[in-house]
Amino acid sequence: xIWDGYPFERYVYMVHATNGARGATEHLNSTVxxxxxxxxxxxxxxxxxxxxxxxxxxHTWNVKAYRPEGLVPYDYQNENMSELxxxxxxxxxxxxxxLLLRAGVxxxxxxxxxxxxxxxxxxxxxxxxxxxVAEASLGQWSSTWGDYAVNHSVNIYSEGYLASMAxxxxxxxxxxxxxxxxxxxxxxxxxxxxxxxxxxEDVQNILTTLTGKDYQPWWQxxxxxPFSLDFDQLLSQAGLITTYGDKPKSKVDTGMGLSGLHxxxxxxxxAKNGSSLASWIKCGR
Numbered sequence: 428x429i430w431d432g433y434p435f436e437r438y439v440y441m442v443h444a445t446n447g448a449r450g451a452t453e454h455l456n457s458t459v460x461x462x463x464x465x466x467x468x469x470x471x472x473x474x475x476x477x478x479x480x481x482x483x484x485x486h487t488w489n490v491k492a493y494r495p496e497g498l499v500p501y502d503y504q505n506e507n508m509s510e511l512x513x514x515x516x517x518x519x520x521x522x523x524x525x526l527l528l529r530a531g532v533x534x535x536x537x538x539x540x541x542x543x544x545x546x547x548x549x550x551x552x553x554x555x556x557x558x559x560v561a562e563a564s565l566g567q568w569s570s571t572w573g574d575y576a577v578n579h580s581v582n583i584y585s586e587g588y589l590a591s592m593a594x595x596x597x598x599x600x601x602x603x604x605x606x607x608x609x610x611x612x613x614x615x616x617x618x619x620x621x622x623x624x625x626x627x628e629d630v631q632n633i634l635t636t637l638t639g640k641d642y643q644p645w646w647q648x649x650x651x652x653p654f655s656l657d658f659d660q661l662l663s664q665a666g667l668i669t670t671y672g673d674k675p676k677s678k679v680d681t682g683m684g685l686s687g688l689h690x691x692x693x694x695x696x697x698a699k700n701g702s703s704l705a706s707w708i709k710c711g712r
Contacts, residue, residue, distance in 0.1 A: 429522065429609045430616045434492045440480065451479050453486035477532060478541075481523040489522075490515050493615045499624035511627065512564035513650075517587010518612065521595070539667075546658055546669070549589055553698055554580045559652050560590045577698060581653075593649055593656055594634075596664055601638035610637055 435456035448461035460479055466472040490498075497509030509515075524541055527533045549555060557579040558566075564583055595608035614633045619625040627646070634642040648654060659669050687693045 429526075429612055430488050431613060434487060438484070438487070451483050453483045453491060455491050456487065458483035458486070474533065474537060477527060478523055481527050482519055485519045485522050485526070488616055489519050489612060492621060493619045494621065494624060496624035496626050499622060506568040508565060508568065510561040510564045511625075511630070512567055513560040513583045513587030513590055514630070516583050517560065517585070517589075518591040518608070520584050520588040521591035522609075522612075543669075545585060545588060548585060549656075552581065553578045555586065555655065556653055559650060559654070560586050561650050563587075589656060590649055590654070593654070593661065594645075596661055597645060598634065598638055600664065601640045606637040 437456060439457040441457060441459045443459065443461045444464040444466070445461070446464065448463070451458060451460040458480070460476070460483065462476060462479075466476055494515060495509040495511035497511070498507045498515070501507060524533060524538050528535065528538045554577065558581050560581065560583065563581050563586060566580070567583060591608060594611075598611065599607050611630065611633050614636075615625055615630075619629065631642045631646060634640070662669060
């Protein structure tokens with residue numbers, strides 16, 4: 428377990444398995460999950476469900492028991508702004524499959540498949556060169572759709588996952604295996620329970636306490652500006668190597684997104700520096 432103690436006496440899952448429903452919302456001692464009624468039949472469908480269930484359960488601590496200052500107290504009439512939403516959501520995404528793996532609910536192969544998919548999505552996202560996780564957190568309320576979002580933004584869940592992973596490796600290394608990123612969240616739970624809220628300085632102070640290192644330079648490199656991880660170097664610290672596997676599959680990527688149905692298809696997005704953009708320019712458009 429990551430935290431010392433439970434902020435509830437009884438926890439309830441409310442699962443709405445029906446048609447045309449999706450999404451999940453965490454509460455103080457429960458969560459509501461909506462999903463299609465047959466999303467338990469195949470193993471991959473079940474993995475998506477159980478990962479969501481784990482994600483919302485972790486929110487019982489990370490968000491419901493402790494959360495960034497901008498979210499304390501909730502303002503139901505205005506936007507709740509914080510540059511730490513990547514910690515609230517991205518770190519939750521980072522922990523969700525770790526807990527399932529430790530509990531034996533998923534296999535190591537399934538865990539690493541999810542990790543590899545996240546790495547691939549990061550490498551294919553043109554917005555990773557433009558927006559930081561801090562900016563993505565602040566811009567969560569005003570996200571722009573279409574080409575701008577595809578080419579100039581990142582997701583607090585996926586990019587926050589990778590920022591959390593990089594921070595985890597850093598804490599492990601700087602503390603000489605004495606601590607990990609899990610200890611950061613344990614300290615947040617112990618010292619900043621609602622109605623308190625934590626800020627960037629609070630997180631940095633916890634990191635310094637655990638490692639003896641000033642984390643402002645790390646924060647500037649990986650949080651306040653767009654970051655590019657060297658996955659080969661990072662994962663090698665855990666004895667992992669990146670590879671295409673024994674039987675790699677080729678996948679055609681047009682670099683564009685379509686919307687509409689049948690004969691009413693519309694070119695909705697064009698990825699920056701993608702193959703469809705090159706074709707568009709070549710055709711004189």
